[in-house]
Each structure stands twice: as structure tokens, then as C-alpha cells.
Amino acid sequence: MNINALSYNDGVLTLLDQTKLPHATVYRDYTDYETIARAIEEMIVRGAPAIGMTAAYGAVIGARQFTGDAHFTDYMENVIDRLWHTRPTAVNLMWALNRLKPLVRDNPAETIQRLEQAAHDIFKEDAEINRRIGEHLLEVLHDGVTLLTHCNPGALATAAYGTATAPMYLAHERGWNIKVYSDETRPRLQGALTAYELSQAGIDVTTITDSTAATLMQQGKIDAVIVGCDRIAANGDTVNKIGTMPLAICANYYNVPFYVAAPTPSFDISLADGSRIPIEERQSVEVTTLNEQALSIPDVPVYNPAFDITPHKLITGIATEHGIIKANKEAIIQLFEKKEIT
Numbered sequence: 001m002n003i004n005a006l007s008y009n010d011g012v013l014t015l016l017d018q019t020k021l022p023h024a025t026v027y028r029d030y031t032d033y034e035t036i037a038r039a040i041e042e043m044i045v046r047g048a049p050a051i052g053m054t055a056a057y058g059a060v061i062g063a064r065q066f067t068g069d070a071h072f073t074d075y076m077e078n079v080i081d082r083l084w085h086t087r088p089t090a091v092n093l094m095w096a097l098n099r100l101k102p103l104v105r106d107n108p109a110e111t112i113q114r115l116e117q118a119a120h121d122i123f124k125e126d127a128e129i130n131r132r133i134g135e136h137l138l139e140v141l142h143d144g145v146t147l148l149t150h151c152n153p154g155a156l157a158t159a160a161y162g163t164a165t166a167p168m169y170l171a172h173e174r175g176w177n178i179k180v181y182s183d184e185t186r187p188r189l190q191g192a193l194t195a196y197e198l199s200q201a202g203i204d205v206t207t208i209t210d211s212t213a214a215t216l217m218q219q220g221k222i223d224a225v226i227v228g229c230d231r232i233a234a235n236g237d238t239v240n241k242i243g244t245m246p247l248a249i250c251a252n253y254y255n256v257p258f259y260v261a262a263p264t265p266s267f268d269i270s271l272a273d274g275s276r277i278p279i280e281e282r283q284s285v286e287v288t289t290l291n292e293q294a295l296s297i298p299d300v301p302v303y304n305p306a307f308d309i310t311p312h313k314l315i316t317g318i319a320t321e322h323g324i325i326k327a328n329k330e331a332i333i334q335l336f337e338k339k340e341i342t
């Protein structure tokens with residue numbers, strides 16, 4: 001697995017343009033926080049952990065751009081505010097910026113150094129967190145397993161391994177025979193990214209339309225569903241890419257285990273339940289066109305929420321870097337009280 005969604009070197013952030021995959025591999029260099037903010041909005045980079053890390057490096061680059069024509073801490077507040085308001089749902093974005101905010105000092109040079117270190121730490125930790133999530137999930141899987149996933153919770157959405165894809169990469173490394181079905185994930189087709197990265201790694205992956213998932217479960221062909229997440233409320237309600245909740249309902253009906261892979265930065269325990277999580281609504285053009293080609297859709301209003309809320313009762317377990325926990329308030333409180341690395 002050799003995919004870098006983002007990398008940073010000496011004031012230059014490089015993003016792999018995910019809107020061009022899988023047909024073209026285009027890397028773009030960024031030295032300006034405003035264009036980094038737009039890259040997040042336009043989904044050149046996407047996936048909860050990846051947008052958090054991109055925002056963190058965006059703040060570093062913003063600090064480096066300071067020209068001395070304002071008070072530095074006020075200037076940094078504006079930089080962070082701009083990055084904060086790029087996408088509303090994935091809490092990893094706010095989590096990363098909250099981690100950087102207290103490191104801002106009056107002195108720009110000192111701030112740049114502190115922010116850069118923090119952004120590097122977040123990046124390094126993300127890869128390690130995902131590897132641990134993968135190892136915990138392997139404990140409930142087996143050689144020969146057939147998995148179903150949705151959206152792209154993969155290496156392209158993280159520093160490495162992905163969250164829901166981590167057990168797939170680790171199983172493959174161990175020589176297990178695994179098969180993965182990847183929902184195409186209308187309307188932005190992030191499932192194509194999953195199919196791309198898993199096939200690059202030599203993992204047996206099959207693309208299906210979102211509506212085929214139920215049929216595969218009915219046919220008894222799916223051993224477990226594993227998805228990523230953008231934000232988990234204190235009671236375990238989970239917000240992830242639109243189409244996740246119907247998968248959980250189907251899995252529940254057909255007795256298929258349904259796991260959410262979740263780094264602890266994806267939890268928002270300040271919110272009691274999923275109904276309080278802001279759900280991003282995106283433009284109608286995402287539904288009415290495909291690769292800028294108009295689809296045969298009449299000129300009527302479009303409703304295009306990017307995420308849905310899976311009720312915690314439908315979730316078999318939440319796989320975190322500290323182990324797999326139940327999707328309920330008690331288990332989540334315990335996780336945040338203990339947070340022992342296992």
C-alpha cells in the first residue's frame with residue numbers, strides 16, 4: 001500500500017487530487033492556506049482524518065504566510081477560522097485545529113515551529129491508530145472472510161492503512177484470503193477510490209452499486225460490514241457517508257455484524273446523540289452530473305445530504321485504537337476515561 005493522500009515538506013503541502021482518480025494521478029502543491037481551504041471544500045482531499053491533517057498543515061502554512069501587517073494572533077485566528085468552516089461534519093477537522101490553537105504564540109517563528117511539530121505528530125499518530133484499529137478488527141474476522149464497505153475509509157482518507165480498510169490490508173499482509181465488496185457510493189463515487197486502492201494492493205475487490213448491498217446480504221455472501229465514520233456522538237450514533245444507515249438496517253435484518261472503524265479523534269462526546277451532528281448538504285450538480293456530463297435527470301430540486309446518521313443500536317461494535325467497544329454511552333464514557341493503549 002503506497003498511497004499518500006497528503007505530504008508536507010518545508011512549507012509545501014502536496015495533495016493527491018482525488019477528483020482525478022483513478023484515471024489520472026495528479027499531485028498538487030499548496031503554499032497558501034486559502035487554496036488549501038478550497039481544496040478541502042472541493043474534495044481534492046477528503047475523508048475525515050485526511051481533512052483534519054490537511055487543515056493542520058493549512059494552519060502551519062497560514063502562519064508562514066504572515067507578512068506583519070496585523071497582530072499575529074488575530075491573523076492566526078482568521079486563518080484557523082477559515083479552515084474550520086470548510087466542511088461541517090467530520091469532527092477530525094475541528095479536533096485537529098483545536099489541538100493547534102493553543103500553540104499559537106505572539107512570535108510567528110516560534111508558532112510555526114510548534115504548529116509544524118503538532119501537525120507532524122497528528123500525521124504520525126494517525127497511521128499508528130489505524131494499524132491498531134486494523135489489528136483489533138482482525139480478532140473478530142477470519143481467513144476467507146468476505147467484507148462489505150462503503151465510501152472510502154481507506155489509505156486515501158488517512159495517513160496510512162485507512163480505518164475500515166486497515167484490517168483488509170493487514171489480513172492481506174498475513175496471507176489471508178479475503179474478498180471485499182465496495183459500494184460505489186453515489187453521488188461522489190468514493191467507492192471507486194476504495195476499489196482503486198485495494199486493487200492496487202492486490203486485494204480481491206468487487207465494485208457494486210449501493211443498492212446491490214442488500215441483495216448480497218440476502219444471499220448470505222457478506223460475513224461483516226465495516227465502515228468508517230465522520231463523527232460519533234456520546235451515545236454511539238454514528239455519522240458517515242450517505243448510504244451507511246440503510247446498510248446497517250440491512251445488516252441488522254440479515255444478522256450480519258456491522259462494525260464502525262473509529263479513531264478516537266472521530267468521537268464528539270460533547271454531543272448527546274447523532275441528531276445534533278451537523279450534516280453537510282452539497283450542491284445539486286453532484287447528483288445531476290457525472291464527470292461534468294449531464295445525467296438524464298429532469299430539472300427539479302435535488303436533495304443531496306452528504307452523510308447520514310446510523311442509530312447506535314444497529315452497530316455491533318466500534319473498533320477504536322484502544323479495542324472494540326459497544327456502541328453505547330457507558331462504553332464510550334469508559335473509553336474516554338481510560339484511554340489505555342492496548
Ligand code: MRU
Nearest residue numbers: 046047048151153157228229241
Ligand atoms: O465526503 P467524504 O468523501 O469526505 O466522506 C468520507 C467518509 O464518509 C468516510 O467514510 C469517512 O470520512 C471515514 S474516512 C476514514
